[in-house]
Amino acid sequence: xxxxxxxxxxxxxxxKMFVVRRLEERLGELHKVGKTRxxxxxxxxxxxxxxxxxxVLGTGDFVTSTHRGHAHYIGKGVDIRGVTAEILGRATGxxxxxxGHMLIGDRDKGMIGGNAIVGGSIPAATGMxxxxxxxxxxxxxxxxxxxxxxxxxxCHESMNMAGLWKLPLVFILEHNQFGLxxxxxxxxxxxxxxxxxxxxxxxxxxxxxxxxxxxYRATATAVERARRGDGPTLIEAKTYRMQGFSxxxxxxxxxxxxxxxxxxxxxxxxxxxxxxxxxxxxxLDQVEAGAVAEVDAAxxxxxxxxxxxxxxxxxxxxxxxxxxxx
Amino acid sequence: xxxxxxxEALNQALRExxxxxxxxxxxxEDIGRYGGVFKVTKGLMDEFGESRVRDTPISEQALAAMAVxxxxxxxxxxxxxxxxxxxxxxLDALINQASIYEYLxxxxxxxxxxxxxxxxxxxxxxxxxxxxxxxxxxxxxIKVVAPVTPAxxxxxxxxxxxxxxxxxxxxxxxxxxLRDEVSDDPDLLVPIGKAKTVRVGADVSIFAxxxxxxxxxxxxxLLAQDGISAEVIDLRTLRPLDxxxxxxxxxxxxxxxxxxxxxxxxxxxxxxxxxxxxxxFDALDAPVARVTLPxxxxxYAEPLELAVLPNAARxxxxxxxxxx
Numbered sequence: 279x280x281x282x283x284x285x286x287x288x289x290x291x292x293x294k295m296f297v298v299r300r301l302e303e304r305l306g307e308l309h310k311v312g313k314t315r316x317x318x319x320x321x322x323x324x325x326x327x328x329x330x331x332x333x334v335l336g337t338g339d340f341v342t343s344t345h346r347g348h349a350h351y352i353g354k355g356v357d358i359r360g361v362t363a364e365i366l367g368r369a370t371g372x373x374x375x376x377x378g379h380m381l382i383g384d385r386d387k388g389m390i391g392g393n394a395i396v397g398g399s400i401p402a403a404t405g406m407x408x409x410x411x412x413x414x415x416x417x418x419x420x421x422x423x424x425x426x427x428x429x430x431x432x433c434h435e436s437m438n439m440a441g442l443w444k445l446p447l448v449f450i451l452e453h454n455q456f457g458l459x460x461x462x463x464x465x466x467x468x469x470x471x472x473x474x475x476x477x478x479x480x481x482x483x484x485x486x487x488x489x490x491x492x493x494y495r496a497t498a499t500a501v502e503r504a505r506r507g508d509g510p511t512l513i514e515a516k517t518y519r520m521q522g523f524s525x526x527x528x529x530x531x532x533x534x535x536x537x538x539x540x541x542x543x544x545x546x547x548x549x550x551x552x553x554x555x556x557x558x559x560x561x562l563d564q565v566e567a568g569a570v571a572e573v574d575a576a577x578x579x580x581x582x583x584x585x586x587x588x589x590x591x592x593x594x595x596x597x598x599x600x601x602x603x604x
Numbered sequence: 605x606x607x608x609x610x611x612e613a614l615n616q617a618l619r620e621x622x623x624x625x626x627x628x629x630x631x632x633e634d635i636g637r638y639g640g641v642f643k644v645t646k647g648l649m650d651e652f653g654e655s656r657v658r659d660t661p662i663s664e665q666a667l668a669a670m671a672v673x674x675x676x677x678x679x680x681x682x683x684x685x686x687x688x689x690x691x692x693x694x695l696d697a698l699i700n701q702a703s704i705y706e707y708l709x710x711x712x713x714x715x716x717x718x719x720x721x722x723x724x725x726x727x728x729x730x731x732x733x734x735x736x737x738x739x740x741x742x743x744x745x746i747k748v749v750a751p752v753t754p755a756x757x758x759x760x761x762x763x764x765x766x767x768x769x770x771x772x773x774x775x776x777x778x779x780x781x782l783r784d785e786v787s788d789d790p791d792l793l794v795p796i797g798k799a800k801t802v803r804v805g806a807d808v809s810i811f812a813x814x815x816x817x818x819x820x821x822x823x824x825x826l827l828a829q830d831g832i833s834a835e836v837i838d839l840r841t842l843r844p845l846d847x848x849x850x851x852x853x854x855x856x857x858x859x860x861x862x863x864x865x866x867x868x869x870x871x872x873x874x875x876x877x878x879x880x881x882x883x884x885f886d887a888l889d890a891p892v893a894r895v896t897l898p899x900x901x902x903x904y905a906e907p908l909e910l911a912v913l914p915n916a917a918r919x920x921x922x923x924x925x926x927x928x
Binding site: 340342373374376377381383384385386390391393395398400401402403404405406408409410411412413431432435436438439442443596597598 | 627629631655656658660661663665666667669670671672673674675676677678679681696697700701704705706707708709710711712744745746747769844
């Protein structure tokens with residue numbers, strides 16, 4: 279069983295994290311000058327969770343995401359240009375501007391998809407894992423959700439069935455410490471939510487969510503377990519949300535000490551340090567510059583792209599209402 | 605053709621579709637070993653195994669959400685929700701999940717069927733007797749059917765399973781033992797979206813679904829004794845509506861009574877009434893009459909329950925009133 283990333287894979291994870299970070303920063307700037315629409319949920323500081331976990335998946339595997347899914351989208355291989363254009367509401371977006379940044383889905387990439395009902399990603403992946411089991415293939419489903427979503431009833435229902443039926447499923451609990459503005463200590467009596475896995479006869483592991491290599495290793499083991507038919511795993515990735523809940527967040531509830539502490543463990547810096555000796559800083563600078571150029575080009579392209587136009591539905595569409603169909 | 609009960613017709617539809625298509629699977633509470641509390645899935649676990657006929661924990665919210673995504677990824681799940689009264693638990697899966705993805709993502713389909721049964725008359729009380737048709741018929745992108753005969757139950761369930769869109773399949777607890785002729789042709793489908801004229805008439809049109817079709821037919825008998833010729837249309841599908849059938853009948857009779865076992869305010873009958881106003885206002889000689897459950901819980905004791913459920917006498921009264 280291979281559970282350590284190759285150097286190339288490690289460098290690719292580094293590049294993808296940098297792409298996501300650059301995208302979040304550009305979106306933050308665009309929001310300030312009024313060029314975004316609606317709230318944007320940035321994942322600064324959490325990139326290693328999504329990028330590390332998705333790095334072990336194939337195209338046939340399915341991923342369900344949350345309202346904070348940019349790292350999951352990019353990690354699962356959705357085109358950065360499509361994602362950027364979708365976030366900016368353009369006709370060239372992954373979903374033609376119909377979905378927005380919280381609900382991006384790309385069936386061909388197995389990313390189906392973002393889900394802005396907190397907890398919604400959990401039964402979604404469970405249903406995909408059930409489908410895989412009924413069809414008898416060796417694919418797996420992966421579900422990202424947060425410590426806030428872990429408090430929903432549907433999380434318990436889903437995990438219970440996943441454990442009961444040994445579904446080929448990997449739960450990635452992206453523990454970023456906050457459900458909107460409320461700290462996890464005010465939402466749960468326990469700090470480590472993964473202890474619940476025992477109640478579902480499910481394997482569990484607590485992982486440093488700011489370390490892509492740790493995420494990769496833990497996920498590789500979990501994915502192998504799922505493919506073997508040995509059931510689901512709950513990976514609790516400890517991380518921290520460096521930005522507010524969304525661009526509409528007015529802040530004031532995250533402690534400066536915590537922010538400074540987690541900033542010292544920035545996943546991109548952790549990754550850079552781990553790679554510096556083996557690939558050299560010059561190569562890293564090159565990779566990062568490439569990521570910046572790619573994102574900047576995607577942003578410029580999206581801003582120049584046309585806005586979508588509304589089209590009436592045909593009679594065969596499920597959304598064709600009776601009056602239009604007559 | 606064979607005589608069989610409504611529940612047996614549904615069972616035959618499930619068996620035939622599972623034999624035809626290995627991607628069809630069933631899950632729900634008590635549907636496997638026990639064969640379902642209404643025996644609709646009797647014997648299917650023995651025939652198709654525990655993977656394709658799955659007993660589940662009592663977890664309606666997750667089950668419905670799982671049906672949505674299982675259907676998106678290569679299977680055709682048929683989920684049984686034991687009582688329509690539990691539909692509020694699954695509304696997030698229908699409203700926030702199933703309803704949106706074909707529009708947002710466009711290259712996904714969601715061929716799942718959610719079977720449930722509702723309705724009063726069995727003394728099951730306020731949490732097990734409701735008809736919540738309007739809650740599901742309200743949702744864009746979801747088809748809703750409610751057959752009354754065993755033949756339509758079989759043919760529509762087969763169509764629902766083969767459909768590429770989500771279908772909510774509404775059964776009625778008082779219909780499961782209804783016996784009638786059913787075709788044994790495994791390829792005979794009843795199309796979704798097509799109403800059926802079950803009694804031809806000239807003076808007033810009565811529109812109903814599910815068990816209310818039977819009450820409407822009885823009402824037409826009562827009206828015939830008074831010399832009133834009532835046409836009874838079994839809509840069979842609540843969404844998408846067969847507008848041609850509705851407009852065609854009203855154009856002939858100029859009077860309409862809409863019957864639904866659910867609540868009146870914002871109910872399915874209200875939608876039918878508004879639709880008739882939209883498309884057949886000029887053909888009407890009187891306002892559309894609604895016959896529904898009053899806006900209250902379904903009571904338990906027999907005289908109380910019978911006092912509130914729509915029935916033939918109330919439907920006939922409403923028809924007479926529109927003709928005055």
